[in-house]
Amino acid sequence: MARAKRVCFLYIAQHHQVWHSLSVAVAMAKLWPHIEVEIAATTPELLDYVSSLLSELGGADIKLVLLPPAWLRRLGGGGPPKAPMLIANAWRLAKYDAVITPERTTALLRRLGVRHPLLVYTQHGAGDREGPFEPRLKLFDLVMAAGPKQRDRMLREGWVTPASCAMVGYPKFDLVDALPPRVAPRFDEQRPIVLYNPHFHPELSSWSRWGREVLDAFAQDDRYNLIFAPHIRLFETASSDERAGFKAYAEHPHIHIDLGGPAAADMTYTKLADLYLGDVSSQVYEFLRTPKPCLFLNASGADWRGDPSYHHWLYGPVLDAADHLGEAIDMAFATHDDYRQAQIQGIAETFDVQNTPASERAARAIIEKLERAT
Template sequence: MPNPWEKLHVLHMLARRGSLIGVLTALTASYAALVITAILASPLAFAAFLLVASALDLLVERRFRPVVALLRRAQFGISHRAFVQIFLLLLLVAITDANREMSRPELLVISIVALGVPVFRIGYLGMLTLVRRRLLPSVEVRNVDLPEELQPVDPPRFLVQSLNPRMHALGLLPVLAGAICVWLGYFWPFGIVMVAYTVVVGAGCLLLLRQLMALGNRPNRQDLVDGVSAALREQHHPEVVLYFSGSPNSLYQAEMWLRTLEKMPHRSVVFVRQRHALRNLGRTRLPIVCIPNQVDLMNFTLADARVAMYVANVGNNIHLLREPRVKHVFIGHGDSDKVASFNPFSKVYDQIWVAGPAGRERYARAQVGVRDEEIVEVGRPQLDVIERWHGPLPRFTPDRPLTVLYLPTWEGWTDDDFQTSLTVMGLDLVTRLLASPVPIRLIYKPHPLTGTRDPRAADADRQIRAMVRAAARRTGSVPATRAAELREIEAALDQPNLDVEEAERLATRWRDVFWPAQGARHVVMTGRLPQLFDAYNVADLLIADVSSVVSDFLATGKPCVVANPKGLAEEEFRATFPSTSSSYLLHPGADIEEVLTTVLGGDPLAEARIRARAYLLGPDHPPAQQRWNTATEALMATADLEWDGQHGAGPELEQATAFVEPSTVPQAIGDGRLPTSEDKAVS
């Protein structure tokens, strides 16, 4: 039987794409009309279609970003279209009767004056590019106070804000005036408009030139790198580096560790390689340093750093991994049975930190070259805030429904990694849950990377969101007073200068208001709030794919259902993915009602979850944060012992090792120690 939600989604998709196709067709037709009216020598019609085309240009730039990207790839962006308008005006002037009363020099003068529109536009944009390049700092920071001479400088907003639409609208005036002048038969109004256009754009160019000359007194690239390094050391003395490089959708990989590092007794710094991360990383007390260029990173001195922690295996890691005086640790972004948790790249690190014995055994089974002594079990410090549930689940009623948390993973980079349930059973699963005779409140949170590789996953995600939100509307709305209170808190949280303590207080208040206000309503989680661990505490049952959330949810003590989208036999599935040993399995085509009946009828895997918790997450005592701190202390001590105080990263490495003569290097490597002062004297 066809799913009505699928039909609704198809209609929505067609309507959405239809609007894009429609506006693109209208824009193309308007420029075709400009060509035709210029050839037919119809100045008034040309002026009318010029207004239509320019209005469509501004509409596309503001509301239809996919069309903007498509036109740019087709070499017909808004700047190209502005040039087309000028050249069509010159074509109109050349073809109409107006030019018959002109001499050749007069026609040449009008053409040269008209070409001033694209020339001045190119000049302004070129000057702005130079200013932006000079203004773009090689190093950017948060939570670090820089001297005034090192602080970034922004050009006046009126010179850069909404630049393309404003320049396009400004350039429209001379073209429109030229078309009217062709109809009138005299061109002095066109000359006046061109003078005004030249004055306005020329003044902007002069302001940019003045700014560019003033920037000549700013510190150069290396001076800025050295200045930021000195300020960071003076104010924070960071000994631990959290390193992140990735897309905006991957920021969660670093954010999950911020509170853990804030609780450490040693000071930490967050290193990011993309400017978006500096802007969008969650609020933290930690200093954040953004260094996009690898040479700048290698020239940046971290004189106190002894440990660097990596949250993902990415190519940019090598720019810090090359530093031998720092101990490098892979902490990942969650323990799971997916390939990311036993990647062969992991053997480049000094140590690999896992949650429990399962992580250690996972590397042993994979045989990717990671030695057992390089693995340290530190638990999952983030889970210390999870509430532990004891005993059977409560009795569920329409007023107190069974809260099911559905957390599908993304589709992975390769088919070998493919473990998402979205494309295979996601729609059917959600449909059955929403229609279940058991009172159910569904909380749905897609993975941040959903749909990045497989469009089918993105389509399934959109359909599920629509289904859950429609079902939520049918169960009533949030009380008006609660909704107003939530909006007030969210507005306060959006304040850019909000300190971390106040933000945490507001987030706690928001959470205390949000969940009671939902009642039995279904929830789609897509933003920063509500947070994932809040959903763990609220949920009664988790449905997930093979991912780190399966292990993390064990901290709650509540039952978990894991999807088996490939339909593997149960024995094979559990052998391949040991983290699912205490989870109920959902096979393709299997009815979720059968699983719910088993869970609510006695929960036979309750005891198995207790054993699995210790296996996957390690012991409850001492707390994971304490074990994490102990592992950090031990690694710092190793770094101090090996380098005798010469830790840290940056160009000082050459000075630190300059005394080692070539003849002493083999001996130093062979006996496992560094050259001592006696070795130095002998050499």
């Protein structure tokens, strides 16, 4: 009798990445019980976070594993460094039949000589930024795509082949839809809610150049409620003094500050907000699951027209300066109908929606790849 296949869903980065593959692990454990599903993480906090989500989902036959060594967890402000943790655990991970990950650093296992397990990359977003389209994708046996836009670009640029790419939809939506509603911020006055969501990339983000100017504009203008929830990596290693610098903004009853909490990853804010204000984060696509107004900040002076990495800037006005922000927001609300069709088309290109849930489609793609590798 053939032994059961063992697969590992690996989390070595920030908690927001859990949302891009956990529903796949649950679907696999429930629909393919002959597969032994394990989840491995590099910190107790991350494993507790996974455990709490599994409990909310009603549980699943999944083993949770804390990866050693403990001393590596004391290095780095944002969790243990990924490459050393992979080096330290290469022999453990080599024993699985598949290692499934939402981040690309795990491709290092191939450089370390780990050959047996299939390497599966689920992605952790469906944005347009060119950074994720890169050579490490070639080291994975299977790369997921949320929709035709992502799949076609990876194929066109040669990062995947038809055999190594599976278009499965967006498993994060399955997890968000399956969980109870999260507690959303409450404002004293009912006003339109703006989500300011700058990216962490220093050369592309609006934060370093215009961020304080944006927050000051909202502090001085209470016609809108503001949620400031940047990409969680932006302030991941910020000191307590740096974080304390936002206290004055948070004291305004119409401003909510979240520098990296759970709600910054679970779509609480993208579902709640009425307008998206940002730059290059893929979260704009989660926001546009329901078409709504957008306003983009070109703080880097990018020559963006016709560049696929800025395709989402077709979904709303683009500002080349941060002054008169209130007027620009007014205009973005007033002219949303001019961008609605582009948003609808963009969402259709980004997320392949079918009757079968994305998490089940992704799990099936992994199972089929495992069976072909036997």
